[in-house]
Amino acid sequence: MAAEVAGGLALGLLLVAPPFLPPYFLEILISVMLFGYLGAAWNILGGYAGQFSFGHAAYFGIGAYTSTLLFLRLGVTPWLGMLAGGALAAAFGLLAGYLSFRYGLRGPYFSLVTLAFAEMLRVVAVNTKAVGSSLGLVIPSREAAPIDFVFGGKLPYYYVILAMTLGAVWITRRLERSKLGYALRAIRENEDAAEASGVDALGMKLRAMALSSFLTALGGTFYAQYFAYIDPSITFGPAVSIQGLLQAIVGGAGTVLGPVVGAFVLTPVSELSRAMIRGRAGVDVMVYGLVLILVISFLPNGLMGWVRRRPAPGRS
């Protein structure tokens, strides 16, 4: 009961408070939402299916580049371009996933191959003039045109990413209670025993991959529209991959709220560290590394995992 009230309150605040926030805090909140969203997308494959992708940047980049190119070259509104990017990312994810899973790559080997795929895309992007090479792509600033996913102020962007994040959380919750959710968790725990219990491990993992990559790509489009600039190292680089998985791991992989909780903890920590040691790039990531080490060492199930260990009456 207390949890529901707290949740409702938090949601209410998220909906109502932002118009009154100073611009700096609104920016941070948008970052929190974006990272939480990416974490939630990663969580479906990583936390629930137990397949730790280190290369989710591949899908982020595909999403960002697809919608941006469609917008810049063909005038297609990014709202539609987003879906195209998602579909393309899902297709790539299915291909990468099929190759990896069909050939039995598990654990660290799977992580390494996803890293390789993301890096390959990055190198291709850097060397392809048509997508702007290292210089990347700029979305020229114009007046607000909501139909083209371009807004005047930051607030509308906030509500978009809030909606996306709430959507991702809702999808995760539905997933957890569904047949697919049980199948994925079984695969995570013990793939052979899952197969012996009738679970089509390959098929289920591919489903998780398609969903995870689709959602991640949508995040890429959001990023492109919000920051109005993308390049290969931002979109396909390891930083994006790490951000997604970091939120989920710290907040609690395999839980519904973990990634969002993780984002709410990590983003302020990163801001704080940058404020404390001004003018030195890398302080925030250094802190991320430390936090990751500490979380793995002392709270291996993340924050939500730690919270949920308290004996709860008859959870089924």
Add this chain to the structure above:
Amino acid sequence: MLLEVDGLTKRFGGLSAVSGFSLGVEAGEIVGLIGPNGAGKTTVFHLLSGFHAPTAGAIRFKGVSVVGARPHEICRRGLARTFQIVQPFVNLTALENVMVGAFNRTDDPAAARARAGELLEFVGLGARRDTPARALTLPDRKRLEMARGLATGPELLLLDEVMSGLNPTEIEAIIGLIRRIHAHGIALLIIEHVMRAIMALSQRIVVLHHGEKIAEGRPADVARDARVIEAYLGAEP
């Protein structure tokens, strides 16, 4: 004939784990599979359940060949198994463990939950529904694995040494459970080292030695078979 195995052979490199093994199991039968350690019994289970591909030979379940089928496909058709070393989903509760199996027969979570609950009661784990599997004792984990296998709705259940590591009281309880499973019309192929249990339960016994069948027949006859005694030379009665 529910299960027909014909000339089943499995070679690993130069080693023959199973050679020319043939077996038939009728619907509703209890067949025991015994043999000294390393005889190839678990390998036979791996071959039947799709975890290993045979080097040669045929396996037909309900008249259809299952050679080359993936484990989950074989399970869907109605052949379920347990593992020699129990393999629970440790971070899921007992109920959730069994639900995974129950989803084999339904897409609806509520139906799966109901079925899982019934099966937990059936195996005697009703009180442990919400206990995480990692907190269960070994005997309970064995029951859990049987419940999970039963949840998949099998016509044939392969039990791999479910009594190992159990004390006499627990063994009696499992014997009772197996009889109750059998009473529901499910055929059973049982690997076991606890001789009195398997002799008591089985309608027919098959003996495996160095990957080959050396005897088959009623328990009493097999127990007197000279080749069987020789294979077990020095082993427990």
Add this chain to the structure above:
Amino acid sequence: MFNLTGDLFLQAIVSGVLLGGVYGLVASGLSLIFGVLRIINFAHGAVMMLAMYATYWLFTLLHVDPYLSILVTGPAFFLLGMLIQRVVIEPNRFAAEHNQLLLTLGLALFLENLALVLWQGDFRTVRPAYAGASFTLGEALVEVPRLVACGGAVVMAVALFGFLRLTDVGKAIRALAEEPEGAMLMGIDVGRIRAVAFGIGAGCVAVAGALVTPFFYVAPDVGESFNIMAFVVVVLGGMGNFVGALLGGFIVGLAESLGATALPGSLKQLVVFALFVLVLLFRPAGLFGGGRGR
């Protein structure tokens, strides 16, 4: 696509082999760590980067020749490696496999960005007097620092091989890699050996780092490219297969430089990655086998 002239080809071979030796040394350390501790050390490149900075500071502040500084940095990083293993990795040795991977990732993030914070992102160079020395071998140009680096790497790898074969500690390491439970029963101090193995890995990569500074650049991200190469080499050579790592280093070095002759820009990396993916999919135990496989 392949408009290779004879001398271009020869140059590519020379460059590939020379750099490949260094890749082999870096990968040997990674392979050893994997063989004994069963973890993929994502922080391997970061340690190399730190060693390169150490070499830089010793050269810039104290005018110590980079090759001579190995006498200091080698043992120092061996000890640092042991310390890291004891403090960060050993306490978590029973954690889930993916968590141990994340642990080394966290370490990598921490170390790389520590360097960024302390010394910022500017490229620095170590250029002793002989940095530009070179000679010709047929049509190809051989740069002396690269040759020394390759030679030094091979010497180090051979020394390591000898250490593992001939000394008691080396044999204990191999025992632990092959039979963890048996090794414990034989009274081997498993904790100490694990720390030593990690230390050796760190020492190897530190030596490699010092060897490349005369012709490379020093910056916080320099470890990343060697990291990826090391993963590729180790998978190619077989995880835990020590000799395979050295041979794999040459193969990858050649693949990279031959790729550079065929593909413009940084696309040469695609050749290496493609090789990586292919090996992972079709021969995850490595080209020479002996690896742990999937």
